[in-house]
Amino acid sequence: MKASTGAFAIWCGRLALFAGAAVLVAAPWLFRVTDIALLTEFLSLLTIAVMWNLVAGYADIVSVGQHAFVGIGAYAFFGFAVIARIDPFLAIPLAALVALLFAIPVMAIIFRLRAAYLAVGSWVVAETLMLAAGKLSAFGGGSGISMPVSVVRIFGAHPAERYATIYWIAFAVAALSLVSTWLLMRSRIGLGLTAIRDDEQGAGVVGVNLSGLRILCFLWAAPFLGLAGAVITLQKLRVAPPASFSIIDWTVYVIFIVVIGGIGSFEGPIIGTVIFFLIRSYLSEIGVWHFIILGVLSIAVVLVEPRGLWGLVRRFLPEDVIPITRRPPLPGRPTEQASRPAESIAHE
Amino acid sequence: MLGGWLNQIVQGVLLGGLYATFAMGLSLSVGIMRFVNIAHGDLIVLVSFLILTLTTTLGLSPLAAVLVTLPITFFGGYLLQRLLLQRVLGKGVLPIILVTFGLSIIVQNGLLGTYGADTRKVAGGSFETATLMLGGGVNVGVLPLTIFLSAIAMVVVLDFVLYRTRLGARIRAVSDDVAAADLIGLPSARIYATAMGIVGVTIAISAGFMSIWTNFDPTSGPSRLLVAFEAVVLGGLGSLWGTLAGGIIIGIAQVVGAQVDAAWQLLAGHLVFLAIFMLRPEGLFPKY
Amino acid sequence: MNGTPLLSVESLSVFYGHFRALDAVELSVGAGEIVSIIGANGAGKSSLMKAIVGQADRIEGRICLEGADLADRSTAEIAKAGVALVPEGRRLFSSLTVEENLRIGQEVGREGDIGFDDIYRMFPVLRERRRQLARQLSGGQQQMVAVGRALLANPKLLLCDEISLGLAPVVIGDLYEMLPKIRERGIGILVVEQDISRSLAVADRFYCLLEGRVNLSGRPAETSREIVARHYFGG
C-alpha cells in the first residue's frame, strides 16, 4: 500500500472515531429510550473492555476475575445510595473508591500466583466475593434487592428523563476511562507497558519496573470497573450476586470483545465492543450458538492473528489511529543486510 | 456431639476424594505442561453427559459406560493437545488461557444446546445408597468410600506411571526442559499429547464418579474447575499426593461449613483455600 | 578422504527471522575424524549444530549424512539415523536421575554396541551416582552425563557444543582425553569450542567461523597459531 493511501485510511479511521463520539454526544436527542438503554450498556461494556485490555493486554495480568470489581462497585453504590442514604451522585465516585480499596487485598492474593495460575486464582477470589455478597442480608442475601423508588426518582421523575441521566453518567464514565487511560498510555509509563506487552523478559532487562507497572495497572482498572458497576446497578435498578457479579456479562463477553477486536492495542476494545453489539443484536435469537460462534472466533483469532481484527487491519496501516507512542512511523521491512547487527569483536 | 463432628469430618474426607479425582488431571497438566486448562471442569461435565447418554440410551451400567468412554477420552485428550493446545504452548500465558477459555464456553453452550439446562444425574442403583455403619455415629456410604479408595488408587497408579515407566521418564524430561528434549530428538509434541491423553482418562474416571454422586448441568464445569484448582494449589504444584490432600481439605471445609449453615458450604471451601494459600503460597507438598 | 563423507554440509545458511546467522557454510566430517569449529561468541557455531539436528527455524542449503539429505527429517529421525548432540550448556533433565537421563539418550538413538557399562567405565563416578538427580551433580559430572547420554545413542556422528563451558581445566582435560577414544570406534566428531588451543590440540581438521561465514579451514598441524588467531578475531 502506498504511504498516501495509508495516511488516508488513518484519517478515515480518525474521522469515524470522531463521528462515533459525536453521535454518542447527540444520542439523547437522536434516539428512542430503548436505544439509549442499549447505548448505556455499550458504554459500560466499553469501559470494562478498555480496563481488561489494560490489565491483560499490556500489564500481562491475565485475570478472569475482573467481574468482581464490577460487582463490588454495584454493591458499594447500592450501600451508599440506598442503605446509607448518601446523595446517589456522590455514591457513584464512592463506589469507585471502594472498588479500589478491595483491589489491594485481591492483588495481594493473586499476585502470589505464577502467571499461568493467576487466571483461575482471580476467578476463585471473584467467586468468593460473589458468595460473600450473597450473605449480606441488608442487600437481600442470595436473591438480591431492588432500588427503592424514592432513590430511583432522584435520577429523573419519568423513565425517559431517567434513562437520559443514566446515559450521561455512563458516557462520563466511559469518556473518563478512555481519555485517562489514553493519557496514561502516552506517558512514560505507557512506554514501559508497551515494552511489557512486546517482550516481558526484555522489558525487565532494559530497566522497566515490571511489578510496579503491574500493580499500577491493576489498581488503575479497579475504580473504573467499580464505576461501571454503579452505572449497571442504576440501569438494572437492583443488585443481586449472580447478576452484579456476572462472569458471563463482565468477563466472558469482555474477553471475547478484547480478543476479537485486538488485545494490546487501544483501538481493539473499541472495535470489539462495536462488533460484539452487532453480533448480539443480529444473532441473539440463535441462543447458545452466539456463544459458540464467539468462542470459535476467539480461538481462531489467537491461532491466526493474536493481535485480533485490529492487528489484521494494522498490518496495512502506517500508524495507529489512536496514537499512543510518539514514535516515527515504522520503517518498512528491514533488508537482510541492514538487519544484521554490527558484531562487536572481542579483543584479548 | 463429638460423634457428629467426627462423622462430618469423615464425610468431608470422602467428599475430598471426589474433588481429588477432579483435580488429578489438572494436577498432571499443571505439573507437566505448566498450564491451567480453564476448560478442565467443562470437559468433566461433557464426559458426564456422554456417560449419561450411554447409560440411558444404550442401557449400559455406569461402570460399563465409563469403560467405554476411557479410550474415547484418551484419544480426545491426545487430539486436543496435538491439534489445538500444542499450537499455543510455549508462546506465553495469554494464548493458552484464551484458547482453553474459549473451549470452555464452547463446551458449556454446546451442552446447553444439546441437553438443555436441566439438572441431571446418572442412576447408580443400590450401590448408590448402601451405607456402612461404623459405630460412634460414623456412617460411610459405599459409593463415597469406593470413590475415595479409587482416588488413592489413581495417585498410586499415576505415580507409578510417572516415576517407574519409560513413558513417565519421557514425560518428566519434556516437562523439565522441552527445548532440550527437542534438541536430542525426543518427540515432545507426541509426549505432551500422550500426557494429555492420560489426563483424559482421569477426566473419564472423575466424570463417572461425579455423575453418580452429584447432580450436574451444562454449567457445572466452572465450579468443578475451581475446586480442582484449589486442590492442586493447596497440595503444591506437581505433587499428586498433595493434590489428594488438597482435595480432602476443601472437602472437610465444605462439609463443616455446611454444618454451620447449609448456604456456607461453597464459601467455606473458598475461604479455607484462600487462608491456607496466604499462609503457604507454595502449597503443602511443593515439588518444584 | 575417499567416498562420501559421514557428514557433508553444502552452502548452508541458517536464518532467525530475517537475520542470517550462517552464510553459505561448506564443511564435512569423515567417519573416525575429529573436526573442530572455532569462532567467537555469536559466530554461529550453535546455529550450525542446531541446523544439523533439524532444530533451526529455517535453513537454505543441504545437510547430508552419508550422502542422504536430512531435509524434511524430524530431529527424532535424525537421532535414529545416527546423529547425537551434546547441547550447549549440557541441558540435562534436572529432575531425572543420572540413569534416567542416560536411558533417554539410549532410547532416542540407534541400536549399537555402546551400553551403560561403557559409559560407566569411561566415567566411573556416574555409576556411583546413577540414582541421584541430575541437578545434584557438579558441573563436570553433569557434562559427563551429557556426553554419556549422547554416546548411548550409538551415534555415527557426535556433536559437542562447548563441552568445556564453565568447567575447571582438569575436568576439561579429562573430557577432551575421551574424544580420541571415541574416535577409535569410528565415530565422527564435530567439536565446537571458543577455547582455540584446547580444541585444535585434539582436532584432525578445523574450520574457523566469523559472523556466520567460514573464513579459514585446514589442519591444525599445518596452520600457524597466528593465522588462526587473526581469522578468529576477524583481523
Ligand SMILES: Nc1ncnc2c1ncn2[C@@H]1O[C@H](COP(=O)(O)OP(=O)(O)OP(=O)(O)O)[C@@H](O)[C@H]1O
Ligand atoms: N533464537 C534466536 N533468535 C534470534 N537470533 C539468534 C537466535 N539464536 C542465535 N541467534 C543469533 O545468531 C547468531 C549466532 O548465534 P549462535 O548461538 O549460533 O552463536 P555461537 O557461535 O554459538 O555463540 P556462543 O559462542 O556465544 O555460543 C548470534 O548473533 C545470535 O544473536
Ligand SMILES: [Mg+2]
Ligand atoms: Mg553457542
